[in-house]
Amino acid sequence: xxxxxxxxxxxxxxxxxxxxxxxxxxxxxxxxxxxxxxxxxxxxxxxxxxxxxxxxxxxxxxxxxxxxxxxxxxxxxxxxxxxxxxxxxxxxxxxxxxxxxxxxxxxxxxxxxxxxxxxxxxxxxxxxxxxxxxxxxxxxxxxxxxxxxxxxxxxxxxxxxxxxxxxxxxxxxxxxxxxxxxxxxxxxxxxxxxx
Amino acid sequence: xxxxxxxxxxxxxxxxxxxxxxxxxxxxxxxxxxxxxxxxxxxxxxxxxxxxxxxxxxxxxxxxxxxxxxxxxxxxxxxxxxxxxxxxxxxxxxxxxxxxxxxxxxxxxxxxxxxxxxxxxxxxxxxxxxxxxxxxxxxxxxxxxxxxxxxxxxxxxxxxxxxxxxxxxxxxxxxxxxxxxxxxxxxxxxxxxxxxxxx
Numbered sequence: 001x002x003x004x005x006x007x008x009x010x011x012x013x014x015x016x017x018x019x020x021x022x023x024x025x026x027x028x029x030x031x032x033x034x035x036x037x038x039x040x041x042x043x044x045x046x047x048x049x050x051x052x053x054x055x056x057x058x059x060x061x062x063x064x065x066x067x068x069x070x071x072x073x074x075x076x077x078x079x080x081x082x083x084x085x086x087x088x089x090x091x092x093x094x095x096x097x098x099x100x101x102x103x104x105x106x107x108x109x110x111x112x113x114x115x116x117x118x119x120x121x122x123x124x125x126x127x128x129x130x131x132x133x134x135x136x137x138x139x140x141x142x143x144x145x146x147x148x149x150x151x152x153x154x155x156x157x158x159x160x161x162x163x164x165x166x167x168x169x170x171x172x173x174x175x176x177x178x179x180x181x182x183x184x185x186x187x188x189x190x191x192x193x194x195x
Numbered sequence: 196x197x198x199x200x201x202x203x204x205x206x207x208x209x210x211x212x213x214x215x216x217x218x219x220x221x222x223x224x225x226x227x228x229x230x231x232x233x234x235x236x237x238x239x240x241x242x243x244x245x246x247x248x249x250x251x252x253x254x255x256x257x258x259x260x261x262x263x264x265x266x267x268x269x270x271x272x273x274x275x276x277x278x279x280x281x282x283x284x285x286x287x288x289x290x291x292x293x294x295x296x297x298x299x300x301x302x303x304x305x306x307x308x309x310x311x312x313x314x315x316x317x318x319x320x321x322x323x324x325x326x327x328x329x330x331x332x333x334x335x336x337x338x339x340x341x342x343x344x345x346x347x348x349x350x351x352x353x354x355x356x357x358x359x360x361x362x363x364x365x366x367x368x369x370x371x372x373x374x375x376x377x378x379x380x381x382x383x384x385x386x387x388x389x390x391x392x393x394x
Contacts, residue, residue, distance in 0.1 A: 010242070010243060010244050010245040010247075010248055011245050011248060040242070040245075046241040046242050046291040046292065046294075046295055047205075047235070047241055047290070047291055047292040047295070048205065048285075048290065048291070048292075049205060050205035050206050050235070052205075053204075053205040053206060053209075054206075087243070087297075087298050088294075088297050088298065088301070088349060088353045088354070089348065089349055089352065089353040090288060090289075090294060090345060090349050090353075091294075092242075092243060092294075092298060093241040093242060093243065093291040093292070093294040093295030093297075093298050094241070094242045094243075094291070094295075096286065096288065096289070096290070096291040096294045097241070097291030097292075099285075099286040100285050100286055100290065100291055103286065115373075115374070117334070134314065134316075135314055135315070136314050139314070139315065142352075143348070143352045143353050143356070144343070144345070144348035144352055144353075146287075146288060146343065146345035146346075146348050146349055146353075147345075149287070149342060149343035149345050150286055150287050150288060150342070150343075150345050153287075153341065153342045153343055154286055154287045154342045154345075157342075172314050174309075174314060175312070175313075175314055
């Protein structure tokens with residue numbers, strides 16, 4: 001089954017990218033067909049343009065071929081996985097922009113006859129978020145984990161009713177030990193194998 | 196009060212654009228000193244780059260010339276006593292363009308410091324005494340509550356902890372905008388002006 005991995009970190013040598021590689025390895029080992037979208041490497045534009053904003057509620061809301069490719073990949077996916085560092089209690093701008101530009105009407109959600117919002121990605125049955133945090137867990141809980149909420153709640157509502165969701169977090173990364181990080185990578189790969 | 200208004204919408208021909216005009220009118224009536232930043236109009240780059248990241252923990256004040264495209268923004272940030280964000284709520288938070296301003300402009304040595312070996316940042320925006328958000332939501336207040344009001348928490352908590360301990364936050368939001376009758380929208384715009392006048 002198809003899994004799409006969305007990675008948002010500017011440095012290919014980062015821990016975020018190390019996580020993405022291990023997750024991809026795990027998915028391949030479990031027999032999944034994996035598509036990795038490295039947003040920075042692809043030059044994905046974070047900001048929705050004025051033209052896209054004008055087209056948003058029209059018949060053709062997608063203007064960028066790269067966005068169209070992402071849409072084609074996720075509308076055919078069983079599993080959707082996001083890997084990113086949490087900045088200012090939320091996702092990096094480039095990933096926030098992915099939601100705004102890819103999850104447009106007709107993709108992430110559809111309007112029914114009464115104008116109510118209905119889920120658009122009922123094909124997605126596994127939704128996974130993996131993030132690293134500078135702060136400790138309790139601090140994140142107090143400040144609120146807004147990236148996690150956007151994915152586990154807003155995005156979750158765009159998928160099927162029985163979609164299972166998972167969240168993996170490495171807190172306090174700046175003071176974590178080599179061992180902590182290595183264990184976390186193992187955990188990510190195990191999770192990917194079990195999807 | 197010295198108010199930095201950060202406007203984030205691709206067009207001025209929008210309800211957010213109308214909200215901005217009324218916010219500016221209110222600030223003028225209140226006799227506030229205003230600086231306006233229009234992120235889309237200036238073509239601000241929201242993606243935090245690898246070079247930005249390499250400088251992430253180094254003190255801005257030691258190398259203010261290394262990131263020329265955020266320099267004026269950092270100057271505005273150090274000048275401000277009030278931060279006023281005017282934007283539409285998309286996917287339960289700030290548009291990517293505005294999140295990028297937060298990611299790139301709140302630099303070390305200006306907005307925060309990370310003491311050696313610590314996990315907790317030390318706040319440096321003590322001169323900021325007001326945080327104001329003017330926004331509109333497509334979905335209902337109930338759905339936003341269910342989704343966790345991410346945008347509200349980014350400003351009210353993550354940014355709030357950087358500011359003066361006595362900083363007050365103002366949340367001026369119109370929910371269910373797509374189905375709001377004209378009278379309700381107009382009443383909201385009046386509210387924006389009143390709120391910003393008193394700041």
